[in-house]
Amino acid sequence: MSVLTRTPTPLGRTRISRLQGKARYAPTLATVGLFLAMFAIGAGMYPGFLSGQVFLNLLIDNTFLIVLAVGMTFVILTGGIDLSVGSVVALSMMIAAALLQAGWNPFVVIALVLLTGATFGLLMGLVIQVFEIQPFIVTLAGLFLARGLCYVISVDSITVTDPFFTAMAQARIPLAEKLFVSPGVVIALVVVAVAFYVLHQTRFGRTVYAIGGGESSALLMGLAVPRTKVLVYGISGLCSAIGGILFSFYSLSGYSLAATGMELDAIAAVVVGGTLLTGGYGYVLGSLAGVLILGIVQTFISYEGTLSSWWTRIVIGALLLAFILLQKLFSRKVKLA
Amino acid sequence: MNEIVPVVDMSGISIEFPGVKALDAVDLRLFQGEVHALMGENGAGKSTLIKALTGVYPIDSGTITVLGATHRFSSPAEAQAARISTVYQEVNLCPNLSVEENILLGREPRRRGGIHWKEVRRKAREVLDQLQLGHIDPGSVLSTHSIAIQQLIAIARSVQVDAKVLILDEPTSSLDADEVQQLFTVIRTLRDRGVAILFVSHFLEQVYEISDRMTVLRNGRLVGEYRTRELPRMGLISKMIGKEMDALAELERAESRRQPGRQDEAPVLQAQDLGRKGSVRDVTIALHAGEILGLAGLLGSGRTETARLLFGADRADQGHLSIDGTAQTFRSPRTAINRGIAFSSENRKEEGLIGDLSVRDNLVLAMQASKGWLRRVPRSTQDQLAEKFIRTLDIRPANKDALIRNLSGGNQQKVLLARWLITNPRLLILDEPTRGIDIGAKTQIQKLISSLAADGMSIIFISAELEEVLRLSDHIAILKDRQMVGHIPNDGVTMEDVMTIIAGTPA
Numbered sequence: 016m017s018v019l020t021r022t023p024t025p026l027g028r029t030r031i032s033r034l035q036g037k038a039r040y041a042p043t044l045a046t047v048g049l050f051l052a053m054f055a056i057g058a059g060m061y062p063g064f065l066s067g068q069v070f071l072n073l074l075i076d077n078t079f080l081i082v083l084a085v086g087m088t089f090v091i092l093t094g095g096i097d098l099s100v101g102s103v104v105a106l107s108m109m110i111a112a113a114l115l116q117a118g119w120n121p122f123v124v125i126a127l128v129l130l131t132g133a134t135f136g137l138l139m140g141l142v143i144q145v146f147e148i149q150p151f152i153v154t155l156a157g158l159f160l161a162r163g164l165c166y167v168i169s170v171d172s173i174t175v176t177d178p179f180f181t182a183m184a185q186a187r188i189p190l191a192e193k194l195f196v197s198p199g200v201v202i203a204l205v206v207v208a209v210a211f212y213v214l215h216q217t218r219f220g221r222t223v224y225a226i227g228g229g230e231s232s233a234l235l236m237g238l239a240v241p242r243t244k245v246l247v248y249g250i251s252g253l254c255s256a257i258g259g260i261l262f263s264f265y266s267l268s269g270y271s272l273a274a275t276g277m278e279l280d281a282i283a284a285v286v287v288g289g290t291l292l293t294g295g296y297g298y299v300l301g302s303l304a305g306v307l308i309l310g311i312v313q314t315f316i317s318y319e320g321t322l323s324s325w326w327t328r329i330v331i332g333a334l335l336l337a338f339i340l341l342q343k344l345f346s347r348k349v350k351l352a
Numbered sequence: 353m354n355e356i357v358p359v360v361d362m363s364g365i366s367i368e369f370p371g372v373k374a375l376d377a378v379d380l381r382l383f384q385g386e387v388h389a390l391m392g393e394n395g396a397g398k399s400t401l402i403k404a405l406t407g408v409y410p411i412d413s414g415t416i417t418v419l420g421a422t423h424r425f426s427s428p429a430e431a432q433a434a435r436i437s438t439v440y441q442e443v444n445l446c447p448n449l450s451v452e453e454n455i456l457l458g459r460e461p462r463r464r465g466g467i468h469w470k471e472v473r474r475k476a477r478e479v480l481d482q483l484q485l486g487h488i489d490p491g492s493v494l495s496t497h498s499i500a501i502q503q504l505i506a507i508a509r510s511v512q513v514d515a516k517v518l519i520l521d522e523p524t525s526s527l528d529a530d531e532v533q534q535l536f537t538v539i540r541t542l543r544d545r546g547v548a549i550l551f552v553s554h555f556l557e558q559v560y561e562i563s564d565r566m567t568v569l570r571n572g573r574l575v576g577e578y579r580t581r582e583l584p585r586m587g588l589i590s591k592m593i594g595k596e597m598d599a600l601a602e603l604e605r606a607e608s609r610r611q612p613g614r615q616d617e618a619p620v621l622q623a624q625d626l627g628r629k630g631s632v633r634d635v636t637i638a639l640h641a642g643e644i645l646g647l648a649g650l651l652g653s654g655r656t657e658t659a660r661l662l663f664g665a666d667r668a669d670q671g672h673l674s675i676d677g678t679a680q681t682f683r684s685p686r687t688a689i690n691r692g693i694a695f696s697s698e699n700r701k702e703e704g705l706i707g708d709l710s711v712r713d714n715l716v717l718a719m720q721a722s723k724g725w726l727r728r729v730p731r732s733t734q735d736q737l738a739e740k741f742i743r744t745l746d747i748r749p750a751n752k753d754a755l756i757r758n759l760s761g762g763n764q765q766k767v768l769l770a771r772w773l774i775t776n777p778r779l780l781i782l783d784e785p786t787r788g789i790d791i792g793a794k795t796q797i798q799k800l801i802s803s804l805a806a807d808g809m810s811i812i813f814i815s816a817e818l819e820e821v822l823r824l825s826d827h828i829a830i831l832k833d834r835q836m837v838g839h840i841p842n843d844g845v846t847m848e849d850v851m852t853i854i855a856g857t858p859a
Contacts, residue, residue, distance in 0.1 A: 212466065215466075215467075216465070216466025216467050217466055217467065218458060218460055218462075218467070221449075221453060221457060221458075221460065221467070222457075222458070224446070224448065224449060225446045225449060225457055227448065228446030228447055228448035228449055229444070229445075229446050229447065231444070232444040232445055232446055233446065233457075234427075234428060235406075235408070235428050235438070235440065235444040236428070236444065236445070236446075236457055236458060236509070237427075237428050237429040237431075237432040237433075237458055238429070238457060238458045239429070239458075295446070295447075295448035296448055
């Protein structure tokens with residue numbers, strides 16, 4: 016039995032692999048680059064765009080979407096999808112608004128809402144894992160269920176008058192002269208930081224990436240695949256609940272139709288942020304950049320004034336397509352290696 | 353060799369899949385500090401037995417004792433907790449993560465504040481150095497390395513756990529000779545440290561080189577346990593095949609050459625300086641009806657790339673290709689298929705077969721595709737074809753409704769081959785049709801190739817085993833560093849001749 020020998024080229028190989036190792040960051044770097052470019056163009060076109068507050072407003076107006084995108088990143092990294100997040104946001108808002116109206120303590124309400132969201136996500140994760148059902152279908156069912164439950168609580172919009180919630184809505188944390196953020200921004204950024212830490216510094220986080228890279232391999236390596244897969248949906252559910260609370264701070268009401276279609280914005284932000292829909296590649300910071308890009312598109316449209324707000328959707332659609340194509344090119348390169 | 357209590361004692365193991373009795377009361381004992389070879393033909397149950405020991409498949413009956421404790425593994429994690437590590441035939445690592453992570457995934461050293469990445473790097477480097485793989489950058493992404501390197505990294509992973517039992521399932525099937533020796537050095541080191549090693553390979557010489565003891569399986573049953581030095585090769589082969597069939601002699605007989613192809617007619621396929629940027633270049637080939645062309649070359653020399661070019665799976669951007677004397681540009685495999693060219697891929701798992709479909713469904717796929725999806729192949733024809741090819745190729749289990757993923761590698765290969773034979777191609781490109789399959793199936797496939805050529809089919813045959821190429825081919829095209837460097841008629845060409853050409857041509 017002769018297998019022919021090959022002359023090893025260790026030097027060349029190391030160089031190539033270093034090069035391609037960096038290609039991992041390419042989609043995320045492209046997102047960040049695009050954001051900076053858009054910001055620069057905005058600054059050139061409109062006076063006042065360059066003021067730091069425009070950037071901070073991007074964060075203030077999108078706190079809930081940032082948190083949703085973080086949860087979605089976990090799910091998509093494992094190769095899954097969570098369509099229920101928008102409905103869970105609405106459900107969280109409805110529960111919070113109804114309980115506050117009934118005079119509950121706001122902190123008890125917040126704790127209860129977070130618990131509900133996490134439990135909702137965990138249950139979907141269990142169904143996906145135990146019965147081996149496509150995440151798409153299970154979370155679609157979750158979408159309808161959560162949205163339906165909103166109407167069970169109330170058909171009409173409920174106004175939040177709780178002093179803590181109103182305080183959070185109006186509070187401004189000054190950063191420098193004429194620059195401020197809302198408490199929600201701090202919460203959202205803390206969520207991003209915690210998610211980054213969990214994904215890169217814990218075994219759980221690395222298992223998330225491993226599942227995206229090859230679920231059966233991860234299983235054969237003895238990693239806790241089933242537990243991790245259930246937990247990512249729990250995390251997404253928890254993030255949706257946090258998003259719901261943040262949205263309540265922002266809008267001071269609960270309304271059954273709130274956050275309709277927001278799951279798609281979250282998915283778009285994650286994909287634009289450079290996470291591969293097939294899982295395994297992507298960064299939570301990329302998702303943050305993705306949300307900011309969606310936000311800046313909106314800012315552009317509003318600065319322009321003459322354009323209808325639907326142009327936001329059109330631009331986001333084009334961006335999404337461009338990024339999917341970019342990812343395709345990227346994954347081809349990886350395959351060639 | 354110490355006749356003490358075995359580290360692993362599996363006894364009376366039975367496993368049944370729908371429609372297939374995969375294992376029937378099989379015993380296996382592994383001893384400390386020994387290399388134990390698990391031998392058997394395709395479908396003998398080797399992979400299933402290994403998966404029973406590693407917790408992938410639950411056992412229906414029998415007992416598994418590891419280090420004196422009885423286990424019933426229900427997941428790979430449990431088997432690993434019992435200090436059993438496995439390196440599978442198909443590399444089971446995560447291509448998207450770095451080398452160091454793949455080595456330490458799930459066991460990353462931690463400190464307050466999370467994973468201690470510096471320590472991860474240090475430990476990975478330590479293990480790689482131990483295996484003389486120091487040239488691999490631990491921070492590089494796994495997918496940037498060749499399959500052979502990935503395999504060694506998988507072994508590094510199991511070395512890292514300080515396993516008591518190390519299972520190597522066909523670890524050498526994609527390694528070259530140097531890498532095999534490197535692996536064997538590692539295996540011996542581990543053996544001397546007292547690790548019980550289970551080694552599965554189709555390479556008889558490797559088994560005789562490395563193993564101390566062997567267990568032979570056949571058709572899911574135990575044939576026996578033997579000391580390697582007390583069992584001669586012919587004895588082993590007849591135990592594996594189950595009849596006193598001298599497979600080796602049969603291989604020799606295939607050597608009595610058929611008459612050469614019909615040189616007078618226009619060549620079925622002619623390529624002139626065919627090439628593709630970044631793939632392979634200078635492919636010049638003339639193949640007549642009834643001829644077998646062998647592609648020889650080192651691992652990575654461009655054998656598969658050549659095949660893909662000829663089939664249109666990759667588009668050529670240099671040179672000319674003609675079929676029956678008329679110029680052709682293949683834009684897609686479909687064009688090639690329409691001109692009667694069939695390509696059996698080396699990567700049967702990813703590019704060839706659909707695991708969740710039955711043998712019959714997989715067989716008729718290509719035929720159905722060539723007829724167009726609107727004209728369904730009637731069920732009775734499907735059944736007839738399936739039965740015919742199951743019989744002629746001796747596909748086991750002989751059940752046309754069995755799911756492909758429940759078949760062994762060799763039998764899957766036969767199904768893939770049969771799929772293309774059904775379309776009755778004029779030119780059949782076979783990329784590594786005999787890789788990872790046992791000697792019995794190998795003989796059958798080689799005989800089949802010879803007889804197909806005798807019936808007028810042209811064949812391009814690719815194999816990493818040079819002897820096999822020399823035995824079957826009428827012509828040999830030699831590749832080196834992604835360039836065709838020679839094209840010689842096979843009139844008593846020896847391995848040395850080919851090696852000389854490869855060694856002698858500057859790249």
